[in-house]
Amino acid sequence: MKTEVSVSVLSANPLEFGNEIKKIEKSGAEMIHYDVMDGIFVNNITFGIPLLKSMKGKTKCILDVHLMIQEPLKYVDDFADAGADIITFHIESGSDVAETIAAIRRKGVKAAVSIKPNTPAEAVYPYINDVDMVLVMTVEPGFGGQKFMDMSKKISAIRQYADVNRTTAAPLDIQVDGGIDNVTAALVKNAGANILVSGSYLFRAENMADAVRTLKEDNSTNAE
Ligand code: DX5
Ligand code: ZN
Numbered sequence: 001m002k003t004e005v006s007v008s009v010l011s012a013n014p015l016e017f018g019n020e021i022k023k024i025e026k027s028g029a030e031m032i033h034y035d036v037m038d039g040i041f042v043n044n045i046t047f048g049i050p051l052l053k054s055m056k057g058k059t060k061c062i063l064d065v066h067l068m069i070q071e072p073l074k075y076v077d078d079f080a081d082a083g084a085d086i087i088t089f090h091i092e093s094g095s096d097v098a099e100t101i102a103a104i105r106r107k108g109v110k111a112a113v114s115i116k117p118n119t120p121a122e123a124v125y126p127y128i129n130d131v132d133m134v135l136v137m138t139v140e141p142g143f144g145g146q147k148f149m150d151m152s153k154k155i156s157a158i159r160q161y162a163d164v165n166r167t168t169a170a171p172l173d174i175q176v177d178g179g180i181d182n183v184t185a186a187l188v189k190n191a192g193a194n195i196l197v198s199g200s201y202l203f204r205a206e207n208m209a210d211a212v213r214t215l216k217e218d219n220s221t222n223a224e
Helices: 016-027 049-056 074-079 096-107 121-127 152-165 184-191 202-203 208-216
Strands: 004-008 032-035 062-068 086-090 112-117 133-137 173-179 193-197
Touching: 004 062, 004 202, 004 208, 016 208, 049 074, 062 208, 074 086, 074 112, 086 133, 096 121, 096 173, 112 173, 121 152, 133 152, 152 173, 152 184, 152 202, 184 193, 184 202, 193 202, 193 208, 202 208
Parallel strands: 004 032, 004 193, 032 062, 062 086, 086 112, 112 133, 133 173, 173 193
Antiparallel strands: none
């Protein structure tokens, strides 16, 4: 599968937000990763609905919304109306998983479930045919710039399970988020991930476009 990159604006300069969005667009990244935190599901508070709405229709990038909030179901319609193309929520949140997926789908938005490092692969299996994407967290959600945790086994297990059990035409997207850089990208791609979220590595880079290219480079161990 082709590797895609989703740039986390958690590491962007808030005072330069508009320019940062242009920089992401020019970098060749497919998506903008928008981390929403409510101070309850995680110990941090970030962006909400108005800032997302300000980007709606203003960028060619896919708006990839990652909800780290306790009651995602309550806000699905608001984030969809504000321009989300993909809505990811956590299986560990307080909302009913099946109901939340259905609510996202009703809005015509791509639906994804996410699991924290301590949640096993099996937690996503019941929803394998109902989601477009699974997000495997490679750090504890809450903050950018944390150290990568190797979730290769979990990613491979989900990829294998989807290969066997998914009956929908579109292949499952597997996204990873947390500590992704030039070194860790190869590990997660070889395990079966095809969408890489990256924040601090890309914003730290002297040239974001070069860094995006590096993340996409084919370094598979089983290339034919
Ligand atoms: C963490 C967020 C991530 C974060 C990744 O809870 O979900 O999207 O921005 O940042 P880096 O790439 O710096 O680990
Ligand atoms: Zn995220």
